[in-house]
Amino acid sequence: MLVAPRDEAELAAVVRAAPRVRVAGAGHSFMPLCASDECIVSLERMEGTLHIAPDRTNVRAPAGWSLKRLTAALWEEGLALANQGDVNPQSLAGAMATGTHGTGVALGSLSTFARGFRLMDGEGATRWCDAGTNPDLFEAQRLSLGMFGIATEVEVAVVPAFHLVERIEKRRWAEVRERFMEEAQRHRHLEFWLFPYSDQVILKTLDPCDPCDAPASTSDMEEAMFRRLLDLGVAVPRLIPWLQRGMMRTGFGAGRRGPAPAIFPSDRTIRFEEMEYEMHAAVGLDTLDELVRLIRRDRLPVSFPFEFRLVAADNIWMSPMNAGPVAAISMHQYARQDWRAPFAAAEPVFRTAGGRPHWAKRHTLDRDAVTRLYPMAERYRAVRRAADPAGKFLNPHLEALFG
Structure with a gap:
């Protein structure tokens, strides 16, 4: 009811x-x-x-x-x-x-x-x-x-009230891997997406800017091409690594600016499943490296990118962030593909790193x-x-x- x-x-x-x-x-x-x-x-x-x-x-x-x-x-x-x-x-x-x-x-x-x-x-x-x-x-x-x-x-x-400028660019994973924690101190917000079969990332920053009108776009990405590639990966899973590397060879370079409430959210119309774990920020990048190695080694058909963010510590009793500043790693899978097997393979990696799950994302914690x-x-x-x-x-x- x-x-x-x-x-x-x-x-x-x-x-x-x-x-x-x-x-x-x-x-x-x-x-x-x-x-x-x-x-x-x-x-x-x-x-x-x-x-x-x-x-x-x-x-x-x-x-x-x-x-x-x-x-x-x-x-x-x-x-x-x-x-x-x-x-x-x-x-x-x-x-x-x-x-x-x-x-x-x-x-x-x-x-x-x-x-x-x-x-x-x-x-x-x-x-x-x-x-x-x-x-x-x-x-x-x-x-x-x-x-x-x-x-x-x-x-x-x-x-x-404040305004933000969004910048999105493509970077080499090795470069981001080396400088991410340093760059995180330079920007109000910094995150990236990494396709597991690519060696490049999509880096996004948000920083304060002068007052301006709301942007025309309500999303930080164009989904039509991505959806087509996802559907092709469903039809022919062995193409997923090639599709990801090909997509990341295309041009990236976008951004918006406007009132903060118009820039933070982005429209998302592609359905997916998600597992997210938080672990201490000091081990976050190593954990992501290990997850990528696992997917490549076992040729897991993971179509979506990982999302990597940093979040400040808090003192809330049941918060994943209450043991110190964390790296939040979100693992996604296209809704038309099996998510249970890839998530089951990845969860021990998250747990070994001391990770604690986002309560609303897929996990298998018991009492x-x-x-x-x-x-x-x-x-x-x-x-x-x-x-x-x-x-x-x-x-x-x-x-x-x-x-």
Whole structure:
């Protein structure tokens, strides 16, 4: 059953009546975080407005607003989020609940922007939590996976509106490999994509620039040719290495500039599967090297490129970034191809490097692995039991890890 209440009273009635409840955001997760045979709630229709703090460093926003809607409303007020990922249909609460992140050595995930939450419990009652009020609940809720109640309002840190210039260029992998950490200090945002059968990368930087209009394009890449090559690789898998090297011999050199909320996200219309692990930044490039060697050695038919980003450390209990600054390596596979075998081959490499998975991307962690990887896991579980003793906000996937 999928329901979309219009206000807190309707939401409370739904919560009280349902034996179990999960809240769905934009459906961007690759794991069954929102799966339920019972009640799934959408907050898209919930009433709410933006409330700006007098000092303009924080706002309170409806938790169900998409990042696209939130950043547009902030821009009208001369404000912005300090960072975003490369998609913006995600709900504000959903992005925080899963540790969604962008890139930047000095910038943390969206969860680090949380300053407080209005939460509805399993009885339909609401309460506020922040660093001073219900502090343990707040610390757990910063990356909650939706298990501590339903967030209806979020207080989030904001910054003055700013503009970005995007530059995309082709570089030799050996050159990027040698200089990446140095260059990451020179740019506000730096990332790259590496096709496993190519020796060149697509390097992308974002840096502040003078105010300017929004760009005509809503994407950082043209997908038509890429889709054709992917489909050809499905038909003739042995051509994948040749197709990747051929594509990377073509010209690259693009870029946009405009308001930050228009530059961070890019339209993505090609369906794919994704596994992402975070490991300490110092071993990230070595780990990517090992993954590329594995794919080439075993001739795995991986059509999509790896994405490599850096993210700042945080102190959030269940965040993959809470053990220090990390390299985030995303492994993708075209949706029309088998992803299970390549991901199964790659996951031990991620694990050997001390990696911890993005909670919303494909992984095979079990309860024991969560406990080993996260020193605060038992305290997190204890707070969950106190917040939701009946387990109303669990589903089978989350119960196996945290129930």
